Amino acid sequence: MANLSSRVALVYDRVNKWGGAEQVLLALHEMFPEAPLYTAVYNPAAAGWAKVFPGVSTTFLQKFPLAKSSHELYPWLAPLAFEALKFDDYDIVISVTSADAKGIITKPGTFHLCYCLTPTRYLWSHESFYKSQVSPLFHPLFNYLKSWDLIASRRPDAYIAISQTVQNRISKYYGLSSVVIYPPIDFDVFSQPAPAPTLKDFFLYVGRLVAYKQTQLLVEIFNDLKLPLAIIGTGHLEDKLKRMAAPNIHFLGHLAQADLVAYYQHARAVLFIHEEDFGLVPIEAHAAGTPVIGLNRGGATETIIHNQTGILLDSDAPEVIKNAILNFDPTQFDREFIKSHAQKFAKDRFKKEFTRTLIRLNSGWRRRNSPLAPISRKLP
Numbered sequence: 001m002a003n004l005s006s007r008v009a010l011v012y013d014r015v016n017k018w019g020g021a022e023q024v025l026l027a028l029h030e031m032f033p034e035a036p037l038y039t040a041v042y043n044p045a046a047a048g049w050a051k052v053f054p055g056v057s058t059t060f061l062q063k064f065p066l067a068k069s070s071h072e073l074y075p076w077l078a079p080l081a082f083e084a085l086k087f088d089d090y091d092i093v094i095s096v097t098s099a100d101a102k103g104i105i106t107k108p109g110t111f112h113l114c115y116c117l118t119p120t121r122y123l124w125s126h127e128s129f130y131k132s133q134v135s136p137l138f139h140p141l142f143n144y145l146k147s148w149d150l151i152a153s154r155r156p157d158a159y160i161a162i163s164q165t166v167q168n169r170i171s172k173y174y175g176l177s178s179v180v181i182y183p184p185i186d187f188d189v190f191s192q193p194a195p196a197p198t199l200k201d202f203f204l205y206v207g208r209l210v211a212y213k214q215t216q217l218l219v220e221i222f223n224d225l226k227l228p229l230a231i232i233g234t235g236h237l238e239d240k241l242k243r244m245a246a247p248n249i250h251f252l253g254h255l256a257q258a259d260l261v262a263y264y265q266h267a268r269a270v271l272f273i274h275e276e277d278f279g280l281v282p283i284e285a286h287a288a289g290t291p292v293i294g295l296n297r298g299g300a301t302e303t304i305i306h307n308q309t310g311i312l313l314d315s316d317a318p319e320v321i322k323n324a325i326l327n328f329d330p331t332q333f334d335r336e337f338i339k340s341h342a343q344k345f346a347k348d349r350f351k352k353e354f355t356r357t358l359i360r361l362n363s364g365w366r367r368r369n370s371p372l373a374p375i376s377r378k379l380p
Contacts, residue, residue: 006091103152114156184350190287202228204267209235264288286342289335
C-alpha cells in the first residue's frame, strides 16, 4: 500500500484491553505504520498489541492511582486530559472512540476524522442503565459530561460510523452526518480448519464479562438448561459468575488465537443476546462457519441474516432465549454460505474503503476550509 504524503496521528480513548476497537487500530497501523498512537492511559501489561506502534503517548491521567486499569474512576478528568494533547505536527488525526478521544483540539490546518464506535454509551443510548448502577449523588456528573460531549462532538471535521446503528445515533444525539464503514476481521485466521477442543456439543459466548452484555442472564439460563456452555473472556463480573455457575458452564478466560478459532469452529452456535454498537463476535463466528443466536437489535441486525447465518430473537426474555437454544439445529445452516457472508467484512475491504473515504473527506474539507492542496494517494 502506497505511503500517504501527510503526517498522520491516531488517537484512542484508552489502551488497556483487547477487543474489536483494538483490531481497528491495528488495521490502521498497517495503513499508516509511522503514525504514533495517543491515548488517555496505557497499560502495557494488558495491551501488548500496542507495542507495534512507533510510540504511545499518554495524558496526565497515566500518573493517577489505578487509572491504567480503572480509567472510569476519573470520568470528569478525561475531557481535560484529551484537550491537553498537542497535534501541531500532524496534517491528519484519526480518532477511534466511544467516549472522549473525539474531544481533542487540533489546529486549523489539521483534518480530524473520527471513526466513531458509538456516541458515548453511558451518556446517551444507555444512560438510564448506567445511572441505575450508581448513587443519585453522581447524576449531576452525567449532565456535566453530556454538555462537554456535545461540544466535543463538533470538533471532528468528519465522521465515519462503524454501523448503521451508530450512524443513526450520531444523527440523533449529535445532529451530525456520517458514512458507514464496517470494522475489519482477519477472515483467513478464523476460516482455516482447526482441531476440535476437548469440550463437545457446546454453545459459546465470547466477550467481556460485564453487565450490559447479559452474561449473568446467560449463566442463569444455562444453569437451568444443563447444556454445555463455554465462556471465553474476562471482566469484573467473572468471580461473581463463577460462583453462580453450575458445572456445565466452563470459564476459559483469554485464549490464544488458535484455541479461540477452534472453539468458534466447533460450537453448536455462538450466543450474542445483548445489544451492541456493531459487534465483531458474530462476524468472527461466521468466518468460522458457525451460526449465531443473536438479539434483533443494534449491530447484530447488520451482520446476522435471519435463518441463513443464524437466528435473530425479538426479545431477550429468558424463556425466549431458552426456547431458541433448545430448538436450535446447526445442521440446518450452510457453513460455506455463512463463511462467504463473513468475507464482506474482511480486513482488505476495510482498508480500501477507509482509504477512499479518507481521501474524499480530507480533500473536500481542504477545498472548503483552506488553500492547501488536497492529499493524493495511489489506491491499493
